[in-house]
Amino acid sequence: MTDRGVWITLEGGDGVGKTTQAALLEAWLGSKGRTVVRTREPGGSEVGTLIREIVLHHRGDVAPRAEALLYAADRAHHVATVVRPALERGDVVLQDRYLDSSVAYQGAGRVLDPAEVRSLSLWATENALPDITVLLDLDPVAARERLDAADKPFDRLEAEKADFHARVRHAFLSLAEAEPERFLVVDASRDPADISREIQQRMTALL
Template sequence: MFITFEGPEGGGKSTQIQMLAERLRRQGYGVVMTREPGGTAIGDQIRDVLHDTANTAMSPTAELLLYSASRAQHVAEVIRPALAAGQVVLCDRFADSSMAYQGYGRGLDRAMLAALTAIATGGLTPDLTLLLDLDVERGLARRAERGEEMNRLDLEAVGFHQRVRAGYHALAAAEPVRWISLDADRPVAAVAADVWRVVAERLIA
């Protein structure tokens, strides 16, 4: 099963992935945790370029192509082999992030973006996508409170992040079976309980 976690900044995706992985392993499942951009040695090099705050001159199209290059390597090297081996793959962001950030956030043509994503992923789509949703300003404040380093996209104007969040809502509404939206502005344990409930229902089914 291929499960992705999406959402605005500060939603606690990495924490929830770690908690879910631990619970799945206790249940006897083989689990692979990974992330985008990155997930491979090549992808991590691309991640550094994408997140570097010095790269303010990067065009939206160049940004999209770099994300897609990282994704193509990630799918080929990590995700498909893990799924073929019968493991559960938990991924912190995947192709929907590009649609939200570069499509809705940057305003790139979404049909072009979908075609490029199909090439990068070979048509692979998640079985389940969990949208950890919260107010944009609340999420950014959370990150600041935790003292996390802010990358190039984090530092975009609030309006950009609001467009991204609206994009996530549109994507979730278009595929209500694959997407499950959860309120991330709650205690970690409460969100984790909902995550487990949703995942357990899909695994049993």
């Protein structure tokens, strides 16, 4: 029987460097002979791509509860069709965002009940939680400077005001404090190579 794989999620506000760290971690895992399934939410499946277009790029307003439900719908399909099959094969799932993002963005950011948002995602995924969540923590002002420097159009969440992003950061840190055995909190203001080495140290123990 194939051993169960490992599920890693990357979390944090917009502009903290999740894409960079995912690429570095994928390369490192590959060098260790691990098969990596790199994915994201929303958009890690065909259905998820359609939902991503609505929640991030729809020009009109989306009611906060509708937004939370759309993310949960994407999550239910994604876990069932991408994450669980990969773990059953023994692969490493390396995922950009999961339910912690919904708790932070739709819970704290949209001022919904974080516990209800979390319960919704757990129901949608049959209580699936990753083995480890890497939280890349960065002051929202510094993160916005990075986004501005990238000179790309902002999506619906990136375009929110400073107080929204401050609430999101606080929510992420609160989640990490509540589940220290699952979270690795990393200072994302540091050099990307240094951050990657810290993550690899934790992954070595996990793998």
